[in-house]
Amino acid sequence: MNKKKVTIRDIAKIAGVSHSTVSRSLNDNDMIPEKTRDRIKEIAKELGFEFNYSARSLSTSKTGTIGLIFPLGFDDIATGPFFNSMINGIRKQLAQTSYDTIIDFPKNPFTGESNIKKLINRRKVDGLLLVVQTLNEDEWRFILDSKIPTIFLHFRPPTSAAGKVEFVCTDNFSGGYLATEHLIQLGHKNILTFTGKEGYEFENRTMGYKTVLADNNLEVDEKKIVFCDISYDAAYECVKSSIEMIKQSSAIFAQTDIMALGIMAALKDFGIRVPEDISVIGYDDIEYGKYHTPKLTTIHQPAEKLIEMGCKRLVDKLSGKKSEKLQKVIEPTLTIRQSAAKV
Amino acid sequence: MNKKKVTIRDIAKIAGVSHSTVSRSLNDNDMIPEKTRDRIKEIAKELGFEFNYSARSLSTSKTGTIGLIFPLGFDDIATGPFFNSMINGIRKQLAQTSYDTIIDFPKNPFTGESNIKKLINRRKVDGLLLVVQTLNEDEWRFILDSKIPTIFLHFRPPTSAAGKVEFVCTDNFSGGYLATEHLIQLGHKNILTFTGKEGYEFENRTMGYKTVLADNNLEVDEKKIVFCDISYDAAYECVKSSIEMIKQSSAIFAQTDIMALGIMAALKDFGIRVPEDISVIGYDDIEYGKYHTPKLTTIHQPAEKLIEMGCKRLVDKLSGKKSEKLQKVIEPTLTIRQSAAKV
DNA sequence: CTGTTAGCGCGTTCAG
DNA sequence: CTGAACGCGCTAACAG
Numbered sequence: 235m236n237k238k239k240v241t242i243r244d245i246a247k248i249a250g251v252s253h254s255t256v257s258r259s260l261n262d263n264d265m266i267p268e269k270t271r272d273r274i275k276e277i278a279k280e281l282g283f284e285f286n287y288s289a290r291s292l293s294t295s296k297t298g299t300i301g302l303i304f305p306l307g308f309d310d311i312a313t314g315p316f317f318n319s320m321i322n323g324i325r326k327q328l329a330q331t332s333y334d335t336i337i338d339f340p341k342n343p344f345t346g347e348s349n350i351k352k353l354i355n356r357r358k359v360d361g362l363l364l365v366v367q368t369l370n371e372d373e374w375r376f377i378l379d380s381k382i383p384t385i386f387l388h389f390r391p392p393t394s395a396a397g398k399v400e401f402v403c404t405d406n407f408s409g410g411y412l413a414t415e416h417l418i419q420l421g422h423k424n425i426l427t428f429t430g431k432e433g434y435e436f437e438n439r440t441m442g443y444k445t446v447l448a449d450n451n452l453e454v455d456e457k458k459i460v461f462c463d464i465s466y467d468a469a470y471e472c473v474k475s476s477i478e479m480i481k482q483s484s485a486i487f488a489q490t491d492i493m494a495l496g497i498m499a500a501l502k503d504f505g506i507r508v509p510e511d512i513s514v515i516g517y518d519d520i521e522y523g524k525y526h527t528p529k530l531t532t533i534h535q536p537a538e539k540l541i542e543m544g545c546k547r548l549v550d551k552l553s554g555k556k557s558e559k560l561q562k563v564i565e566p567t568l569t570i571r572q573s574a575a576k577v
Numbered sequence: 578m579n580k581k582k583v584t585i586r587d588i589a590k591i592a593g594v595s596h597s598t599v600s601r602s603l604n605d606n607d608m609i610p611e612k613t614r615d616r617i618k619e620i621a622k623e624l625g626f627e628f629n630y631s632a633r634s635l636s637t638s639k640t641g642t643i644g645l646i647f648p649l650g651f652d653d654i655a656t657g658p659f660f661n662s663m664i665n666g667i668r669k670q671l672a673q674t675s676y677d678t679i680i681d682f683p684k685n686p687f688t689g690e691s692n693i694k695k696l697i698n699r700r701k702v703d704g705l706l707l708v709v710q711t712l713n714e715d716e717w718r719f720i721l722d723s724k725i726p727t728i729f730l731h732f733r734p735p736t737s738a739a740g741k742v743e744f745v746c747t748d749n750f751s752g753g754y755l756a757t758e759h760l761i762q763l764g765h766k767n768i769l770t771f772t773g774k775e776g777y778e779f780e781n782r783t784m785g786y787k788t789v790l791a792d793n794n795l796e797v798d799e800k801k802i803v804f805c806d807i808s809y810d811a812a813y814e815c816v817k818s819s820i821e822m823i824k825q826s827s828a829i830f831a832q833t834d835i836m837a838l839g840i841m842a843a844l845k846d847f848g849i850r851v852p853e854d855i856s857v858i859g860y861d862d863i864e865y866g867k868y869h870t871p872k873l874t875t876i877h878q879p880a881e882k883l884i885e886m887g888c889k890r891l892v893d894k895l896s897g898k899k900s901e902k903l904q905k906v907i908e909p910t911l912t913i914r915q916s917a918a919k920v
Numbered sequence: 921c922t923g924t925t926a927g928c929g930c931g932t933t934c935a936g
Numbered sequence: 937c938t939g940a941a942c943g944c945g946c947t948a949a950c951a952g
Binding site: 288302326334338343355356495 | 626645694698
């Protein structure tokens, strides 16, 4: 068979034209009469020809691949499901284009080297999709200087840089507000929240929690904000250490679904029923929430929409297609199931 | 700043040597005295130089990237956790090398095009890591003809091709045997198994189940093999439709952990206690199994080991390092927790 | 040991 | 409309 890689010159020879004619035909250049183009495409197809992207990149400076920077450490039960479905969503979205996807951690976990800089320097990608929380000064300068099209997905870039950068993320303040408001509307007055120890998204969710409390003339008690690692286990343990306070409350706003699951497991061990004795609302809307008993009421992050917008915009930029600058905060929505009930 | 990409010629000019000397130095060619090499490397580092991989590939035919073919549809609760941790394990393993990773579905979900062929044709990768169940004739020929180094991970290549190909997978027969044997040792005689409707891995697990039953002079009853979709929901429903048979059994071998979880949820709704009334053993050892009540007894798939072996071997092949041909079936192990008990 | 000279495969002027 | 010629950045003979 065709063991040797076929090049445009091979096609040229067969077609009896020069290799530039082949190049033009395959790139749909109007200069070449359609008849010739078709004939050449036909031959190319028969030979199973595809451009050699290395050669092509060298002369066009376009690689035809997008760099997806995606964090490490999300294979655990803590944050896994959400990010897992996110990565698949991105892959699916990109599969609709002709771009290939290089996936990398933000930093090399062994050397600490910045993969963003690496990919740019090696000229391996045309654009970047960043699912990262932070970037250091160095990386910022690099991205900006290199002018490489870049979109932040899910995480919001630092406000100082927000103007220069494109992003699409969800409104965590609004999500926190929404979750707590739902609890209030169910008649709850004494509401605890379990939040993460770090990360602006948690700060914002907590801010939403506080705000809606104040808006409804309910007391905001700092003690009711329980800081805890965002794993199932940690949430489980936190319940134990906060059990007295919990017994005096009628509802808990868990700032991740996984925490909600850990909380509910611990509650069960204490003989506290959900939602009869206490209501629980989560955040993320991971698939598993639907299968839990009781089914988890939660805040839905519109990840699909976010991914679609981000990927489309990046591809538009890369292909020179005009579209609006993307700087968008999407509103999360409330998904009512069974774990939160009237007081 | 250095807005323009720096090339080896720029370095050459600064160092007062020719560009080939720079190339040789940066590639650690012994011909160049170490002193010169160091000086040049120093300059390169200061300028933040990295090779332009397109150019490099064009002359060496090496891209410095590995293609990871990873299936679609594993973002769900059904099979998600296992494959999710697998993808992260591979990423981590590859991060220890200087290879970048292009990730792709086996086929483009929209056009149906083979991404394996695409990546090879476009000359985008040096080697392939295949986490796929099947390959069509066309793809086989392509891989073989192109002589691109390829390793099958997790899934075993069709036996007809097993000789020509390198792979590392786990022994599903042995896993099925192990799981059922554990149940037998606990004194169970009437054992059901919930298996998937398709996939050789399920066939083999079932074969292991049957074999150990026979080895222990226990009846093999085809009715006790419950075929069901491998999702949580499907398993849940299957329990309902098989409830009479279940009531006459004392143990269930669920061929995935997720099915085990669905089964246990359904059992609970029927007021059947695990493991007091019935024992359940799973397969996969997903993280969540540890958090379930009761904690799930299951078969552990040595994914880390498999990944390490596969990635190392591929990198060895790519770098020309001699190492043994990889054609290995790894034994799974039993992880005893709480969901299976003495009869 | 080092510089010069060819390509690698493709895109792109620039003539014709 | 089409072909010849050059260059992208790098590696690899081939001389010196």
